[in-house]
Amino acid sequence: MTDVRDAVVIGAGPAGGAVAIGLADRGRRVALVDRERFPRDKVCGGCLNPRALRSLAALGVVPAGVPLRSLVLHAGGRAARVPLEGGLAVSRRSLDAALVRAARARGVEVIEGTAATLGPDGGDARTVVLDGAGELRARTVVIATGLSRPPAGLDVPVDVEERSRLGVGAVLDRRGADLTPGELHLVCGEGGYVGLVRVEDDRLDVAAALDPGLVRTHGGAGAAVSHLVESSPLPSLSPDAEWRGTPLLTRRPARRHAGRVLLVGDAAGYVEPFTGEGISWALAGARALVPLVAADDDRAGPRWEREHERLVASAQRTCRTLSRFLRHPHLVAAAVGVLARFPALARPLVRAATLERSA
Ligand SMILES: Cc1cc2nc3c(=O)[nH]c(=O)nc-3n(C[C@H](O)[C@H](O)[C@H](O)COP(=O)(O)OP(=O)(O)OC[C@H]3O[C@@H](n4cnc5c(N)ncnc54)[C@H](O)[C@@H]3O)c2cc1C
Known part of the structure; x- marks a missing residue:
């Protein structure tokens, strides 16, 4: 089995990058494959909570970002400012490239610009087919x-x-923009919400979760996001931004394993991003998955289902409840009004529901 790797990880975002680094650190032979070349942009709010930062530090990755000091919630013409501690705003262009660099430095075989699919299961190893670049065989395949x-x-x-x-995002080249560094603005309105924050190179990361109907009504993602932003006192967005989109966000696979193939990160299930936790879920999942893959054990799949449920799926249910509340803009506006008058209420709310959920 000399040409059989211990693992092939498909997808080099935070989940895949973290699994590959974790396995390499345990002396396993790993290939990490991504269809894109890094650095690359990705639709994301780019906010890392303290838990995500701790997971990255454990991998030896310390991103250069802008420390987050406050969350400003806008709804129905009202605004409330909530203090934040310990978070960081960083572009996905820079974060994911740092993970890929760290993986390569730890001995992971990184294959960029190559889409992968699953080939036949050979019993002792699974084949991964690389688009136009041959095949790999591995004891375990991680889908990230x-x-x-x-x-x-x-x-x-x-x-x-x-x-x-669905998710929509752009990184706007607005150096010295009007937003104060360290302020994360979240504008909630009829049909969606949008987050705006300055990242490490002073560009403005804009990321939104929108009803498909809002995009249709406004004739495009950019116009729909601009419409939401215009309901707040924030400056208008430049019309020439290059918008990227995602498919519908909230999803759940029937299971998180298929034999020796294991799913992690968003591929293992996702809910709307209002609480800004996706990366920390992806990293926490990756950390729990590594010992299961490293053990090269046929029972890894069922064990992973239980671990995922404990670590990620239960937190996602809280987030899903919150996303239902966000479907009622008048209630959100009322809540923002209360927070604006009684800012002391914000602290426990943030702890419970958003950027500061602890490990
Ligand atoms: C609008 C929006 C805002 C968000 N804001 C935040 C936030 O502020 N903070 C936060 O923590 N999270 C946020 N998230 C969530 C976060 O972006 C995700 O949870 C996170 O990226 C999940 O990481 P991942 O590694 O699972 O997947 P991804 O980061 O999506 O990486 C998947 C990788 O797989 C590659 N790939 C896909 N198919 C193939 C294939 N067949 N072969 C090879 N490669 C493949 C892709 O190119 C990609 O690089 C947000 C999400 C959205 C939509």
Whole structure:
């Protein structure tokens, strides 16, 4: 079995990058494959909570970002400022490239610009087919492909919530922009919400979760985001931004394993991003998955289901409840009004529901 790697990880976002580094640190032979070349942009608010930062530090990755000092919530013409501690705003261009660099430095074989699919299961090893670049064989295959269509050959149906919102984002080249560094602005309105924050190079990261109907009504994602931003006192967005989109966000695969193939990160299930925790869920999942893969044990799949439920799925249910509340803009506006008058209420709310959930 000399040409059989211990693992092939498909997808080099935070989940895949972290699994690959963790396995390499345990002396395992790993390949990490991504269809994109790094650095690359990705639709994301770019906010790391303290838990995510601790997970990254444990991998030896210390991102250069802008410390987050406050969250400003806008709804119904009202605004409330909530103090934040310990978070960081960083572009995905820079964060994901740092993870890929760290993986390579730890001996991971990184294959960029190559989409992967699953080939046949040979009993002792699974084949991974690299688009135009041959095949790899591995004892375990980790699927960390985010919200993308699952790789062909993966026999796990995904249940996508019909009423879910879709993700839209752009990084605007507005050096010295009007937003104060360290302020995360969240504008909630009819049909969606949008987050705006300055990242490490002074560009403005804009990321939104929108009803597909809002995008249709405004004739495009950029116009829909601008419409939401215009309901707040924030400056208008430049019309020439290059918007990227995601499929519908809230989803759940029927299971998180298929034999020796294991799903992690957004590929293992996701809910709307209002609480800004996706990266920390992805990293926490990766950390728990590494010892299961490293053990090279046939029972890894069922064990992973239980671990995922304990670590990630229960937190996602809280987030899902919150996302239902966000469907009622008048209630959100009322809540923002209360927070604006009684800022002391904000602290426990942030702890419980947003950027400061502890490990
Ligand atoms: C609007 C929005 C705002 C968000 N804001 C935040 C935030 O502020 N903070 C936060 O923590 N989280 C946020 N998130 C969530 C966060 O972006 C995700 O949870 C996180 O990126 C998940 O990481 P991942 O590694 O699972 O997937 P991804 O980061 O999506 O990485 C998947 C990788 O797989 C690759 N890939 C896909 N298919 C294939 C294939 N067949 N072969 C090879 N490569 C493949 C892709 O190119 C990609 O690089 C937000 C999400 C959205 C939509």
